[in-house]
Amino acid sequence: MSFFDEKQPAAILKHAIINQYIDPFVGKTGRYSLDNRVAVIDGYAGEGRYDSGDEASPALLIRKAHELRRINRTLESYFVESDPKPRAKLQQVIANEGQGLPVQLFAGSIEDHLENLLTLVKGIPLLAFLDPFGLMIPFETTANIFAQRPIQPPATELLINFNASGLRRMAGLLTSTKENRGRESSLARMDASCGGSWWQQVWLDHGDDRDAAEEAVVAGYAERLADSQRCGWWTTPVRNRASHKPVYHLVFLTRHADGFSEFGEALSRGLSRWREALHKDENADTLFGDEAAFKLSEQALAEGWVNEIERNLRRLLAEGKPFKIYSRYAEVYGGVAGQARETHLRAAWKRLYPDVTKTDSKGDLIKKVIEPA
Structure with missing residues (x-):
């Protein structure tokens, strides 16, 4: 079974949030944008659709681009995917569903293409969606998305997947007594993602309360990124079940009060969709x-x-x-x-x-x- 066989509840929530948020973001920021253009960069685009036919983020964004034309908005989608197999499937989704839309697909990593992408979207509102399967790109690279763009306008917003299982795995190295030849290089990669080794002491300071340690590290990451680029921030844990540990934490960053309040609305509606999916699944035979x-x-x-x-x-x-x-x-x-x-x-x-x-x-x-x- 592959990752794209069937959409899990954690993905349902993530996509429900994006589905709810795209309309107000594009509608408001595109009102005064050049030619009403608004851009979305999907840095880890994947296949575009699940094998079940359900939308992944690219198919969702393509659908939204068609819908937003009705209010005279042009949503430009920039997809980046490094794996050839998912990329080939995404190319087919684009061919089938993206006719007449400004859609570009890039082969390689988001780090390979970020400078060029920021040039392509210069001067228009941007929502960057970074959803890696593993560790995040380096902190400095992420901060550069904001650093290369003026404070306001155009709007610049980030939605980041902070991988919870990856954090827990890396944090386990801090107290493990087992010999691990890759320990130092693994911790160094996590340091780069978080913008320093500060997260290590934050985790250790919480002792055996690993849930609190995880929340503190994620909040610390968001706060440091936001403070360095004069943003507001919001984090939310995303689970496959209410009783489960988070699969990841969504980190949202914006420079505008409207972005903050609209994300709160989208999160609320997304959580309702998530609860509905869980309710149907858990009570299917009752x-x-x-x-x-x-x-x-x-x-x-x-x-x-x-x-x-x-x-x-x-x-x-x-x-x-x-x-x-x-x-x-x-x-x-x-x-x-x-x-x-x-x-x-x-x-x-x-x-x-x-x-x-x-x-x-x-x-x-x-x-x-x-x-x-």
């Missing part, structure tokens, strides 16, 4: 596998999210000062950031108007100023 049962479970989750957002808004409004939601996004959403979205914020807000806030819950709430009553 009476609980129907759509009604899933909707009830989602309603229960939503009620909890609205309750938390309401508590957070009450606390913030009690300070007696107006504020914009996006400026205190993390405090407003609290522990449900990435799970809840604007519809849940609106529901919580309605509960507070007009007694706790004199601001109604109409319009774009993320950018709105909310005032105490």
Whole structure:
């Protein structure tokens, strides 16, 4: 069985996030772009479709490029794949589905082509998607994507797969007593990916709490990358089952508040799609596998999210000062950031108007100023 035989739940979440995020990213950034052009670089493109026929990221992006033409946006797709067999299959997907679209396929590694790709997309918005099967490209190479582009505009955003199993494997070398001839070279590769050896001490500082160590290393990586390039960052673990350890962590970086809030919306919808896939799989042979049962479970989750957002808004409004939601996004959403979205914020807000806030819950709430009553 190959990686591309069937889409796993972790891939369902990843692709659901991309599917939700591409529309607002291209729609907003392409509005003022030259000829309404927006670029996506898929640095580890793979076959394009799974053997089951399900979309992998290239087929998804090609479909989106067709759809976005309806709003006068040109989505340019740049695919990079080093393995000849997946690349040949992707070439066929492009031939079958990408007619009339600006699509280019490059043979080799993303490191081989990155300088040229950044030249090709100079001056237009860019979302770079780096989804390796193993370790990430060197930190300095990743940072260079931002470094070669102005702060704003055009928009520059990164979505990176931080391989969790690879991190755990490398971290195991730090405490292993077994002889390993490749130990130093392996750690050196991880150091290069993370931008230094700092991650080693972070991992060791957490002792036996390996889950906390993993989260701290991923957050440290994202924070260092974001700070070096003046970005905001968000990380989310991606699992094949809720009880499983993460397969990888998605690291998102953006320089714009809209990117941050729109990614939160896409993540929330992606998680719903992921939960639905798990529900159907885990309850396929039971009476609980129907759509009604899933909707009830989602309603229960939503009620909890609205309750938390309401508590957070009450606390913030009690300070007696107006504020914009996006400026205190993390405090407003609290522990449900990435799970809840604007519809849940609106529901919580309605509960507070007009007694706790004199601001109604109409319009774009993320950018709105909310005032105490």
